[in-house]
Amino acid sequence: MSHFDNLESYPPFFRPNHGIDSNEQACKTSVHLDSDCLPVIDFLCMNPENLSEACRDWGMFRLINHGVPLNLLNQLLDHAKQLFSLTFESKQDLLSSTSPIAYFWGTPALTPSGDALQKGSGTQDHNWLEGLNISLTKLSKFQYEDPLLESFRSSLEEYGRQLSRVATTLFSTMAEDLKLCSTKSKSYLSPPTGILRVYRYFRCMDSHQRWGINAHTDSSVISILHQDEVQGLQVFKDNQWLDVKPIHNTLIVNLGDMAQAMSDDKYLSVKHRVKVNRDKERISIGYFVFPVEDALIECSKYKPFTYADFRTEVQNDLKTLGTKIGLQKFEATQE
Numbered sequence: 217m218s219h220f221d222n223l224e225s226y227p228p229f230f231r232p233n234h235g236i237d238s239n240e241q242a243c244k245t246s247v248h249l250d251s252d253c254l255p256v257i258d259f260l261c262m263n264p265e266n267l268s269e270a271c272r273d274w275g276m277f278r279l280i281n282h283g284v285p286l287n288l289l290n291q292l293l294d295h296a297k298q299l300f301s302l303t304f305e306s307k308q309d310l311l312s313s314t315s316p317i318a319y320f321w322g323t324p325a326l327t328p329s330g331d332a333l334q335k336g337s338g339t340q341d342h343n344w345l346e347g348l349n350i351s352l353t354k355l356s357k358f359q360y361e362d363p364l365l366e367s368f369r370s371s372l373e374e375y376g377r378q379l380s381r382v383a384t385t386l387f388s389t390m391a392e393d394l395k396l397c398s399t400k401s402k403s404y405l406s407p408p409t410g411i412l413r414v415y416r417y418f419r420c421m422d423s424h425q426r427w428g429i430n431a432h433t434d435s436s437v438i439s440i441l442h443q444d445e446v447q448g449l450q451v452f453k454d455n456q457w458l459d460v461k462p463i464h465n466t467l468i469v470n471l472g473d474m475a476q477a478m479s480d481d482k483y484l485s486v487k488h489r490v491k492v493n494r495d496k497e498r499i500s501i502g503y504f505v506f507p508v509e510d511a512l513i514e515c516s517k518y519k520p521f522t523y524a525d526f527r528t529e530v531q532n533d534l535k536t537l538g539t540k541i542g543l544q545k546f547e548a549t550q551e
């Protein structure tokens with residue numbers, strides 16, 4: 217069996233010998249430590265002080281005793297692997313952008329309707345991944361004829377419910393810590409905005425020169441990640457990139473830009489990225505939840521803005537500059 221034995225499931229762009237010049241990008245090296253020092257939060261007996269400290273110092277933590285059934289977590293990864301192993305053409309046909317489970321490749325930056333947002337078509341712009349963008353509200357109103365897809369759909373729906381429960385509980389403890397009034401805490405986290413992204417990171421011979429996902433912060437309030445056993449995620453802490461180890465039956469929670477703004481910069485929207493692997497593909501599932509679209513986020517560090525304003529600005533920047541500027545654009549000192 218060759219190293220790349222499932223090539224027909226890769227979009228042509230990511231197949232070896234596609235004609236990519238391997239010197240095209242400067243080698244991106246970084247110092248990083250092997251780490252398991254990520255804060256751990258026990259969901260069953262949550263300690264508000266520990267949660268507050270993790271949100272302030274790290275913007276990321278490992279969640280244990282989350283209550284999401286292990287068989288659901290395993291089934292999701294298993295279904296995702298099966299779907300990703302279909303040929304590239306079948307994935308495009310079966311999972312078009314109008315389907316609640318929509319296929320994309322090369323970029324995780326999508327419009328709310330699931331279209332890829334990317335400037336130009338240069339190799340350096342491509343994230344080394346393919347994925348499924350899932351609108352949880354659309355998902356519950358749909359049924360697939362294909363048995364694998366239908367089973368995946370119902371598992372994703374259940375997973376969405378589970379993670380909405382987890383995010384809501386975490387956020388209510390955060391809102392108390394931040395002393396948000398009840399109107400704000402209700403509009404600052406809106407479970408119906410929840411989306412899922414299922415990723416497969418491709419193997420890559422140039423694993424030192426490509427990124428699964430480049431360094432970024434999430435635009436969400438809270439993001440929750442379920443990853444398989446292949447390492448790849450890194451978090452930026454104290455000027456270093458640290459590996460976030462996959463540990464069975466734990467979830468990784470990170471805060472996004474909206475949490476940083478609503479906490480007036482007390483909480484950190486943490487920078488993170490994903491490495492690619494020479495030998496192994498990696499599957500992960502991200503859940504992202506946002507504020508009510510038109511809820512005004514008011515604090516001293518930023519001009520009042522809504523999540524809808526923020527998203528428009530990010531999409532414009534991605535289209536015109538090819539990169540996200542994010543919260544900096546809304547700083548109170550900016551003209």
Ligand SMILES: O=C(O)CCC(=O)C(=O)O
Nearest residue numbers: 324415434449490500502
């Ligand atoms: O797949 C991962 O480990 C991280 C994904 C991620 O950072 C994102 O989708 O924003």
Ligand SMILES: [Fe+2]
Nearest residue numbers: 432433434488
């Ligand atoms: Fe992210």
